[in-house]
Amino acid sequence: MEKAIKRYWPVFVLPTLAAFIIGFVWPFLQGLYLSFCRFITIDKATFNGLTNYIYALTEADFLHSFWFTALFTVVSTLAINIAALAIALALTREIKGTNLFRSVYFMPNLIGGIVLGYIWNILLNCVLTLLGKPLMSLHAPYGFIGLVILMCWQQIGYMMIIYIAGLQSIPGDYLEAARIDGATERQILWKIKLPNLMPSITICLFLSLTNGFKLFDQNLALTGGDPAHKTEMLALNIYQTFYGRSGPQWKGYGQAKAVIFCILVIAISLFQLRATRSKEVQQ
Amino acid sequence: MSKKIFALALAAAMSLSLLAGCGGGNTNTPATSGSAAGDGSKPAATGSVYYLNFKPEQDEAWQNLAKAYTEETGVPVTVVTAASGTYEQTLMSEIAKSTPPTLFQVNGPVGLANWKDYCYDLSGSAVYGELTSDGYALKDGDAVAGIAYVIESYGIITNKTLLAKAGYSIEDIQSFADLKKVAEDITARKDELGFAAFSSAGMDGSSDWRFKTHLANLPLYFEYQDKGIGTTDAIEGTYLDNYKAIFDLYINNSTCEPAVLSSKTGDDSRNEFLAGEAVFFQNGSWEYGNLVGEGKFTDDDLAMIPIYIGAGDEANQGLCTGTENYWCVNNSAKEEDIQATLDFMYWCVTSEKGTKAMAEDMGFVIPFKGAQESPNLFVKQDAAYTAEGKMPVSWNFPTMPSENWKNEVGNALTAYAAGTGSWDDVVSKFVDGWASEYAALNG
Numbered sequence: 001m002e003k004a005i006k007r008y009w010p011v012f013v014l015p016t017l018a019a020f021i022i023g024f025v026w027p028f029l030q031g032l033y034l035s036f037c038r039f040i041t042i043d044k045a046t047f048n049g050l051t052n053y054i055y056a057l058t059e060a061d062f063l064h065s066f067w068f069t070a071l072f073t074v075v076s077t078l079a080i081n082i083a084a085l086a087i088a089l090a091l092t093r094e095i096k097g098t099n100l101f102r103s104v105y106f107m108p109n110l111i112g113g114i115v116l117g118y119i120w121n122i123l124l125n126c127v128l129t130l131l132g133k134p135l136m137s138l139h140a141p142y143g144f145i146g147l148v149i150l151m152c153w154q155q156i157g158y159m160m161i162i163y164i165a166g167l168q169s170i171p172g173d174y175l176e177a178a179r180i181d182g183a184t185e186r187q188i189l190w191k192i193k194l195p196n197l198m199p200s201i202t203i204c205l206f207l208s209l210t211n212g213f214k215l216f217d218q219n220l221a222l223t224g225g226d227p228a229h230k231t232e233m234l235a236l237n238i239y240q241t242f243y244g245r246s247g248p249q250w251k252g253y254g255q256a257k258a259v260i261f262c263i264l265v266i267a268i269s270l271f272q273l274r275a276t277r278s279k280e281v282q283q
Numbered sequence: 284m285s286k287k288i289f290a291l292a293l294a295a296a297m298s299l300s301l302l303a304g305c306g307g308g309n310t311n312t313p314a315t316s317g318s319a320a321g322d323g324s325k326p327a328a329t330g331s332v333y334y335l336n337f338k339p340e341q342d343e344a345w346q347n348l349a350k351a352y353t354e355e356t357g358v359p360v361t362v363v364t365a366a367s368g369t370y371e372q373t374l375m376s377e378i379a380k381s382t383p384p385t386l387f388q389v390n391g392p393v394g395l396a397n398w399k400d401y402c403y404d405l406s407g408s409a410v411y412g413e414l415t416s417d418g419y420a421l422k423d424g425d426a427v428a429g430i431a432y433v434i435e436s437y438g439i440i441t442n443k444t445l446l447a448k449a450g451y452s453i454e455d456i457q458s459f460a461d462l463k464k465v466a467e468d469i470t471a472r473k474d475e476l477g478f479a480a481f482s483s484a485g486m487d488g489s490s491d492w493r494f495k496t497h498l499a500n501l502p503l504y505f506e507y508q509d510k511g512i513g514t515t516d517a518i519e520g521t522y523l524d525n526y527k528a529i530f531d532l533y534i535n536n537s538t539c540e541p542a543v544l545s546s547k548t549g550d551d552s553r554n555e556f557l558a559g560e561a562v563f564f565q566n567g568s569w570e571y572g573n574l575v576g577e578g579k580f581t582d583d584d585l586a587m588i589p590i591y592i593g594a595g596d597e598a599n600q601g602l603c604t605g606t607e608n609y610w611c612v613n614n615s616a617k618e619e620d621i622q623a624t625l626d627f628m629y630w631c632v633t634s635e636k637g638t639k640a641m642a643e644d645m646g647f648v649i650p651f652k653g654a655q656e657s658p659n660l661f662v663k664q665d666a667a668y669t670a671e672g673k674m675p676v677s678w679n680f681p682t683m684p685s686e687n688w689k690n691e692v693g694n695a696l697t698a699y700a701a702g703t704g705s706w707d708d709v710v711s712k713f714v715d716g717w718a719s720e721y722a723a724l725n726g
Contacts, residue, residue, distance in 0.1 A: 040375065040397065040398075040400075040401075041375065041378050041379040042379055043379060044400070121546075125546050129542075129543055134542065134701055134702075134703050135542070135543065135545050135546055135701070137545045137546070137697070138545055138697065138698055138701045138703045139703060224488065226545075226694060226697075227694055227697070227698055227703075227704075228691065228694045228695075228698075243371065243372045243375075244686060244687060244690075245685060245686065245687055246371060246393070246394065246396070246397040246685065246686065247396065247397055247685075247723075247724060248397075249723075
């Protein structure tokens with residue numbers, strides 16, 4: 001078997017590698033090059049040096065959207081993971097109808113972001129109208145809260161499933177031994193369950209951090225960046241720069257922003273992975 | 284051995300399908316239809332036409348016209364319509380393909396600035412010679428980069444039946460003061476009458492162009508008139524108080540509270556008008572097909588009146604008439620495709636079938652010598668106003684510096700309507716935003 005793999009590895013590796021290069025590596029390199037250009041269509045690009053990056057890093061809207069995104073990511077990551085873990089803990093006890101609850105909580109995740117965004121847009125705006133408050137597209141804090149609610153509603157079920165799987169894989173004898181030793185429920189949670197859950201927590205934090213940072217559909221559909229770019233997150237800001245403006249310089253600016261964005265996302269996820277991995281324990 | 288061959292075959296099949304997938308992606312064009320191969324009995328066609336259409340309302344009519352042209356000449360014509368509000372994006376990705384659109388459109392001088400490197404010089408073409416006035420050509424220096432193919436009008440569409448119920452007729456509205464008096468009287472008696480003056484000024488993205496672009500044209504127009512200019516990179520906003528007055532009138536005499544306007548769509552506004560909940564509805568001749576028909580209004584119910592803002596010579600003010608639709612031919616297309624496209628354009632505006640389709644099916648008034656009369660009521664009214672000696676208000680909004688400028692003004696207007704922003708913000712976006720966007724445009 002091993003010999004066969006040694007001899008035939010190109011057959012297995014090359015098709016996928018070719019697809020990866022054609023579909024990912026090459027466009028990425030081309031995108032990197034275009035971030036130094038002015039262009040409308042990519043076959044007529046002119047080199048522009050660092051102008052695009054200088055513009056991107058000094059644009060007030062882009063910086064605002066960075067901080068807005070960062071705040072959103074922190075708040076939504078915390079809210080999603082705390083709630084998901086709480087529900088997972090509740091649903092791993094022997095309650096009747098656990099499976100029903102699990103399916104119901106998971107369902108929101110099956111609906112696409114754009115649809116959810118529009119539904120919540122109508123829903124939240126109706127509530128705000130009834131309360132006599134300004135609508136989301138007029139008042140940025142409401143837009144922010146709306147986004148957090150929407151993301152929680154969509155993501156909690158998904159993270160919950162991962163946490164449930166993690167909880168169920170904790171060997172029963174750990175818990176039993178702890179109980180015999182007289183540990184309280186609280187001690188069991190902090191000393192046994194959470195350390196053993198670290199792999200799940202790593203995954204969930206990773207997913208919700210990157211999801212929050214890269215959020216686009218929900219942002220577009222729920223607030224569209226209104227009022228006046230105040231609720232515009234990074235991905236939407238890049239999109240608006242690239243497509244919302246006309247003129248060759250804007251394509252370059254958008255491209256440069258996209259490269260900065262890509263580096264940010266990679267850096268944050270690497271940092272987070274390293275930080276939580278170090279806390280994982282061997283079972 | 285046979286297992287190995289099987290595995291090899293599987294792998295080969297997989298890589299082939301991958302490559303095929305990539306290859307297919309490049310030549311694919313979205314939602315194409317209307318193209319047909321030439322009939323064998325007809326002369327072999329060289330070249331083909333690919334028209335990227337801007338107006339979703341007229342998609343079907345264009346598809347039919349393309350089919351008719353192919354049957355007549357054997358030249359394949361593909362018409363693709365970009366989804367509403369995504370024309371620039373679609374054009375950008377389509378034009379980079381190996382079979383780019385041969386015929387596309389820009390919205391005026393500002394749109395042309397983006398696409399002028401792709402525009403074929405139409406100055407010697409037959410279709411250019413058919414224009415009724417040189418003013419309908421979009422020029423880039425001496426070159427004719429684009430040709431207007433439709434003239435449209437907008438104003439305040441009025442439900443005459445409801446207006447009569449309120450005790451007025453359209454003759455009573457000859458100025459901004461009249462309009463204000465009538466609208467405020469209707470609002471005062473709203474409960475008794477059962478309808479409002481204006482349909483909701485929807486500031487949702489699907490309809491805010493009615494105010495940030497079309498209504499904003501009026502203060503622009505009067506300022507340009509005063510200065511005798513056609514475009515500027517520094518607007519003063521001399522008529523912004525009038526802009527405020529008309530916008531206030533719209534939002535305070537409407538079917539809904541100003542605070543909820545930001546979520547009202549263009550459809551909401553039209554449906555209110557169709558349901559007889561409002562007398563006035565600011566929109567253009569392109570709405571005709573949506574308003575008149577079975578179960579809707581008849582020509583006798585409707586009229587379009589000029590948008591009076593209390594500026595200029597109101598007694599002689601006509602509808603806002605102009606164009607923001609210019610045809611451009613892609614200069615990077617193949618030689619024979621360019622020729623085929625020019626022939627197609629010429630056929631559309633001169634042949635019996637083409638002009639008839641443009642007038643009747645699409646409801647257009649076209650600025651070409653061979654134009655036929657359109658059954659569109661609003662278009663006829665525009666002609667009647669002009670015949671009475673009224674001055675049409677020209678479309679100056681294609682000189683607005685960018686889409687972003689319009690959005691910023693629209694945002695400020697929405698906030699002002701809801702009470703979360705002030706009118707000063709609108710003025711600053713209008714005047715200062717104009718200057719900074721022009722600076723960015725040229726930078």
